[in-house]
Amino acid sequence: MRFVYAPIFWIVIAVIAFFAFAFSGIHQVGADVPHWSITWHAIGLVREHAVERRLADIKPPPLDDPALIRLGAEHYSKMCTGCHLAPGMGRSELRDGLYPAPSNLTRFAPAPSEAFWIIKHGLKMTVMPAWGLTHDDHTIWAMVAYLQKQPRMSAAEFHALTANASAGEGHDEAPAHPRPCPCRHRLRRRPRLRPAPPPARTDRVAETRRRPRAAGRAGNRLMS
Numbered sequence: 453m454r455f456v457y458a459p460i461f462w463i464v465i466a467v468i469a470f471f472a473f474a475f476s477g478i479h480q481v482g483a484d485v486p487h488w489s490i491t492w493h494a495i496g497l498v499r500e501h502a503v504e505r506r507l508a509d510i511k512p513p514p515l516d517d518p519a520l521i522r523l524g525a526e527h528y529s530k531m532c533t534g535c536h537l538a539p540g541m542g543r544s545e546l547r548d549g550l551y552p553a554p555s556n557l558t559r560f561a562p563a564p565s566e567a568f569w570i571i572k573h574g575l576k577m578t579v580m581p582a583w584g585l586t587h588d589d590h591t592i593w594a595m596v597a598y599l600q601k602q603p604r605m606s607a608a609e610f611h612a613l614t615a616n617a618s619a620g621e622g623h624d625e626a627p628a629h630p631r632p633c634p635c636r637h638r639l640r641r642r643p644r645l646r647p648a649p650p651p652a653r654t655d656r657v658a659e660t661r662r663r664p665r666a667a668g669r670a671g672n673r674l675m676s
């Protein structure tokens with residue numbers, strides 16, 4: 453009988469320990485504090501094997517076509533440089549604040565199949581987006597083709613290649629979903645953060661008092 457109850461006992465202890473940990477609030481969730489080393493390695497291990505398992509059916513097309521590389525460079529220059537940098541770009545403020553830090557793709561060319569899968573599906577627990585929701589496979593392969601060349605490219609070559617990138621791509625508009633968005637209901641069901649409580653009455657009074665005076669000062673400055 454003890455044989456049956458022992459695992460149940462330890463499961464109950466684990467559940468209690470988890471909730472004690474969660475409710476204590478001691479875990480650091482800020483992106484400016486690194487993971488524990490064990491968490492970091494565990495995430496890396498899970499990710500490596502999860503991606504590898506999904507590569508078998510991916511067959512890269514020829515990646516040397518200059519038109520494909522140009523198309524990839526144009527998309528890359530609009531969507532990726534803030535995180536992964538580009539030739540001649542030393543750093544970016546966005547990238548400096550991210551954790552885990554996006555890889556510097558001017559330093560190495562990622563393996564084609566793996567890069568295709570990651571660009572298409574994104575990576576949970578990082579900020580790498582799933583570009584397959586808004587881009588077809590051809591465009592994603594184009595970016596993979598460009599990434600094979602990028603480490604050997606100068607800033608001048610990159611600018612020449614992307615000089616027409618603003619023409620007609622529409623990246624500044626809201627991206628259209630190619631199929632009915634499956635993420636809607638999932639988004640709605642996500643646990644909501646509790647709304648911040650309204651400011652205390654005294655603060656609100658102080659706020660309304662402060663505003664007209666600040667506006668007045670701005671007005672004076674404008675007139676003077």
Ligand code: HEC
Nearest residue numbers: 531532535552553554555562567570571578579580583595
């Ligand atoms: C908001 C930031 C962000 C943007 C924008 C972004 N990525 Fe990423 N990307 C990441 C992060 C973070 C990772 C994971 C890095 C890690 O943990 O190794 C990643 C991983 C990757 C990888 C795997 C590289 C590796 O280290 O094995 C590739 C390839 C990649 N991204 C390509 C792209 C491309 C192409 C675009 C533009 C279409 C893009 N990314 C846009 C943040 C970003």
